[in-house]
Amino acid sequence: MVPTEEKDALREFAASLKSVPTRVLETAFRTGTPNTDRSRSTFVFGNVFLHLHSVRTHRWSLRWTTTMGLGIMSVSAFLIALVTGVLLMFYYKPYPEAAYQSIKDIHFVVPTGRLIRNLHRWSANIMVIAVILHMARAFYTAAYRRPREYNWLIGIGLLVVTLGLSFTGYLLPWDQLAYWAITIGANIAQSPREVTDALNLTDYFDPGGMQRLLLLGSDQVGAEALIRFHLLHVMILPLAIAALMGVHFWRIRKDGGMVRPADADALLTARPAESVTPVFNEAPVKTYQLAAIVRGRSAAVGRGQENTVPSMPHLFYAELGVLMVTLLACLALSLYSDAPLKELANPSIPENPAKAPWYFLGLQEMVSFSAFMGGVGIPAIVLIGLALIPYLDRETEGTGKWFGGPGGWPLVRFSALLGLGVPIILEAAVIRFGWLREWFPHIPQLIITAINPGTILTLIYALFSMWCIRRYQSTRAGALALFTCFLAGFIVLTIIGTYFRGPNWVFYWSPSDWPKH
Amino acid sequence: MTTTPAASRSRLDPEPVPRRDWLGLSSLWAAAGALLFGVTGMLKLPKAAVLASPSKKFKVTLPESLAAGEAFVPPGRAVAIYKDAQGVYAVSSICTHLGCVVKPNAEGFECPCHGSRFAANGEVTKGPAPRPLPWLKVTVAGGAITVDEATTVPQGTKVA
Numbered sequence: 188m189v190p191t192e193e194k195d196a197l198r199e200f201a202a203s204l205k206s207v208p209t210r211v212l213e214t215a216f217r218t219g220t221p222n223t224d225r226s227r228s229t230f231v232f233g234n235v236f237l238h239l240h241s242v243r244t245h246r247w248s249l250r251w252t253t254t255m256g257l258g259i260m261s262v263s264a265f266l267i268a269l270v271t272g273v274l275l276m277f278y279y280k281p282y283p284e285a286a287y288q289s290i291k292d293i294h295f296v297v298p299t300g301r302l303i304r305n306l307h308r309w310s311a312n313i314m315v316i317a318v319i320l321h322m323a324r325a326f327y328t329a330a331y332r333r334p335r336e337y338n339w340l341i342g343i344g345l346l347v348v349t350l351g352l353s354f355t356g357y358l359l360p361w362d363q364l365a366y367w368a369i370t371i372g373a374n375i376a377q378s379p380r381e382v383t384d385a386l387n388l389t390d391y392f393d394p395g396g397m398q399r400l401l402l403l404g405s406d407q408v409g410a411e412a413l414i415r416f417h418l419l420h421v422m423i424l425p426l427a428i429a430a431l432m433g434v435h436f437w438r439i440r441k442d443g444g445m446v447r448p449a450d451a452d453a454l455l456t457a458r459p460a461e462s463v464t465p466v467f468n469e470a471p472v473k474t475y476q477l478a479a480i481v482r483g484r485s486a487a488v489g490r491g492q493e494n495t496v497p498s499m500p501h502l503f504y505a506e507l508g509v510l511m512v513t514l515l516a517c518l519a520l521s522l523y524s525d526a527p528l529k530e531l532a533n534p535s536i537p538e539n540p541a542k543a544p545w546y547f548l549g550l551q552e553m554v555s556f557s558a559f560m561g562g563v564g565i566p567a568i569v570l571i572g573l574a575l576i577p578y579l580d581r582e583t584e585g586t587g588k589w590f591g592g593p594g595g596w597p598l599v600r601f602s603a604l605l606g607l608g609v610p611i612i613l614e615a616a617v618i619r620f621g622w623l624r625e626w627f628p629h630i631p632q633l634i635i636t637a638i639n640p641g642t643i644l645t646l647i648y649a650l651f652s653m654w655c656i657r658r659y660q661s662t663r664a665g666a667l668a669l670f671t672c673f674l675a676g677f678i679v680l681t682i683i684g685t686y687f688r689g690p691n692w693v694f695y696w697s698p699s700d701w702p703k704h
Numbered sequence: 705m706t707t708t709p710a711a712s713r714s715r716l717d718p719e720p721v722p723r724r725d726w727l728g729l730s731s732l733w734a735a736a737g738a739l740l741f742g743v744t745g746m747l748k749l750p751k752a753a754v755l756a757s758p759s760k761k762f763k764v765t766l767p768e769s770l771a772a773g774e775a776f777v778p779p780g781r782a783v784a785i786y787k788d789a790q791g792v793y794a795v796s797s798i799c800t801h802l803g804c805v806v807k808p809n810a811e812g813f814e815c816p817c818h819g820s821r822f823a824a825n826g827e828v829t830k831g832p833a834p835r836p837l838p839w840l841k842v843t844v845a846g847g848a849i850t851v852d853e854a855t856t857v858p859q860g861t862k863v864a
Contacts (some may be wrong), residue, residue: 223807367817370804371802371804371817373803374802374803375802376813378802400751401751404750404756405755405756405757406755409756415750534780535779535780536805537804537805539803539816539817540816541816554802554818554832555819557832557834558802558834621830624832625830627827628828630837635832635834690816691815691816691819692815
C-alpha cells in the first residue's frame with residue numbers, strides 16, 4: 188500500500204510541475220482566458236491597470252477620426268521617455284562639467300547610450316506635439332463640454348507640466364545651448380521686474396526676482412540651478428504628471444467615455460457580422476449587468492449595450508497599435524538624427540543665436556518685443572483663455588463633430604488664414620521698419636510693454652473672436668475663431684523663430700546667409 | 705448630560721448639540737492649519753539664504769595700450785572697463801532684457817540673444833531691452849582698480 192501511495196503522490200507532483208506554466212498564466216488572468224463577453228469584462232475590471240478603462244467601448248470611440256489616437260500617443264511617448272530617462276540616470280551626474288562629461292560618455296562610450304539618449308529626446312518632442320494636437324482634437328470636437336469641463340482643465344495642467352518637463356530637461360547636458368536657453372528662461376521668470384521697475388516698486392514687491400531665485404537657487408545659472416532642474420525633471424514633475432494623468436484617464440471613464448454626437452448610433456453603419464472577427468467572437472450572449480453608475484447621457488444602463496464592443500480586445504489592441512507606431516516613429520527619428528551636444532557651457536560668451544527648444548521659439552520671438560508680455564503676460568492670457576472655454580461655451584450644437592458648432596469648417600478655414608496672415612504682415616512690418624524704441628529712443632518702457640507686436644496680435648485675434656460671437660450669435664463660434672487664430676499664430680512665430688532668426692536675432696532668409704564668425 | 709428621551713428621537717436625528725460635528729470640524733481645521741503651516745515652512749527651504757556665487761568685487765589691471773573709449777573685458781567677467789581723460793569707468797555687459805552677455809563694438813554694445821543695441825554710455829538704441837546698461841562702482845587706489853559688480857553708480861561717473 189505504502190509504495191503505491193508514494194508513487195501516486197510523485198505522479199501528482201510531476202503533473203503539477205508540468206502544468207506550472209499553464210497554471211501561472213491562468214492565475215495571472217484571475218478569471219480565466221478572456222474569450223467570452225463575461226471573462227473579457229472580468230479581465231478588465233479585475234485588473235488594477237486595465238480597470239481605468241470601461242469594460243465595453245462604444246464603436247464611435249474606436250473610429251479613427253474620433254481621437255486619431257493622439258491621447259494614447261502622448262502617453263506612449265511619455266512611457267518611452269520614462270524608460271529611457273531611467274536608463275540615462277545610470278550614468279548622468281547632475282554637476283556642472285561632470286554633467287557635460289557624463290552626457291558625452293553616454294553619447295560616445297556607453298553601449299546603446301546614443302540610441303537611448305536620442306530616443307529620450309525624440310519621445311519628448313513627440314510628446315509635446317502629440318499633447319498639443321490632442322488638445323486641438325478635444326477642442327475642435329467640442330469634447331470639453333458638459334460633463335467633461337473639469338477634464339479639460341486637467342488637460343491644460345498636463346500641457347503645462349509637459350512643457351515644464353521639456354524645459355527642465357533642456358539644461359541637463361550643460362552645453363552652450365542648454366546654458367543660454369536656461370539663462371533666458373530664468374530671466375523670463377524674472378521679467379515681471381520689467382513692470383515693477385517701471386513703477387519703481389521692485390525694492391518692495393519683486394515677484395520676478397523671487398521666481399528667478401527659487402528656480403536657480405542663486406543669482407546665476409550654476410551648480411545650484413542644475414541640481415534644481417534635475418530634481419524637477421526626474422522627480423517633482425514626473426510625479427505631478429503621473430498624478431494628473433491618473434485623474435485625466437479616470438475622468439474619461441467617469442464622464443461617459445469619448446465624446447460622441449447625439450446621433451452617433453444612427454451615423455454608425457450596421458454592426459459587422461460576427462464572422463468578420465472570428466477570434467474575438469461575441470458569444471455567448473450577455474450574461475451580466477454593468478452596475479456602475481456613470482454620469483451623462485451615454486450610460487448604457489437601461490438602454491442595453493447597443494453599439495458597444497468589449498474593450499478587451501478591441502480597444503486595447505488599438506491602443507497597443509498606437510504605442511507601437513509611436514515607438515517606431517521615435518526609433519526611426521533616433522536613427523536618423525542625433526540629439527545635439529554643443530561645447531561645454533561658457534558663462535561669459537553666449538551662444539549666438541541662443542535658441543530655446545523649438546516649441547518655445549514662438550515665445551522667444553514674442554520675448555524679443557517685450558520680455559514680460561511675451562514670456563509671462565500673453566502665455567498667461569492664453570492659458571486662462573483656454574481654461575475658461577468650457578465654462579463660457581455652454582452650447583450643445585456640434586458636440587462630438589469635427590469643427591462642430593456655428594460657423595463650422597468655413598469659419599475655421601477663414602480664421603486659419605487670418606491667424607496666419609496677421610502675424611506675417613506684423614512681423615514683416617517690424618523687421619522692415621523697427622518698433623517704438625527705434626523711433627522714439629526715450630519712450631517709457633511701460634508703453635512698449637503694453638503696445639508691442641505681441642499684444643497687438645493678441646488684440647486683433649480677440650477682436651476678431653468678439654466679432655464672430657456677434658456675427659454667429661454663438662460663443663462656440665468665437666472660441667473656434669480664437670483657438671484657430673492662436674494655433675496659427677503659434678505656428679507662424681515658431682517658424683520665424685526657428686528658421687528666419689540668425690545671430691543677434693536678426694532676420695535672415697536662410698542660415699546660409701548668417702555672417703561667419 | 706441631559707439628552708432628550710430616546711423615544712422622541714430617531715437614530716437618524718441624534719443629538720441637538722452636534723458634539724461629533726464639533727470634533728470633526730475642529731480636527732479638519734487643525735489639519736488644514738497644520739498643512740498650511742507645513743507648506744509655508746517647506747517653501748522657505750528652497751529660498752537660499754546665502755547665494756553660492758563668486759565675489760562680485762574684483763581687481764583688475766588695465767593694459768597700457770588701452771585707447772580712450774576702447775573696452776577692456778576682464779576674462780570671465782561681464783563688465784566692460786574704459787579709460788579716458790576724465791578717468792576710469794565700468795559698464796555692465798549683462799543685457800537688461802534677458803541676461804545674455806552683450807558684446808562691445810565700435811558704436812556701443814550688441815546683444816546676441818534678442819538683438820538689443822546699446823550706445824557706448826549704455827542707453828538702449830534698439831531692441832527689447834527695458835533699461836540702459838548700468839554703470840558699476842569703480843575705486844582706484846594707487847594704480848589698483850577695483851570693480852564692484854553689485855553696486856551701480858549714476859551714468860557718467862568716472863573715477864580719476
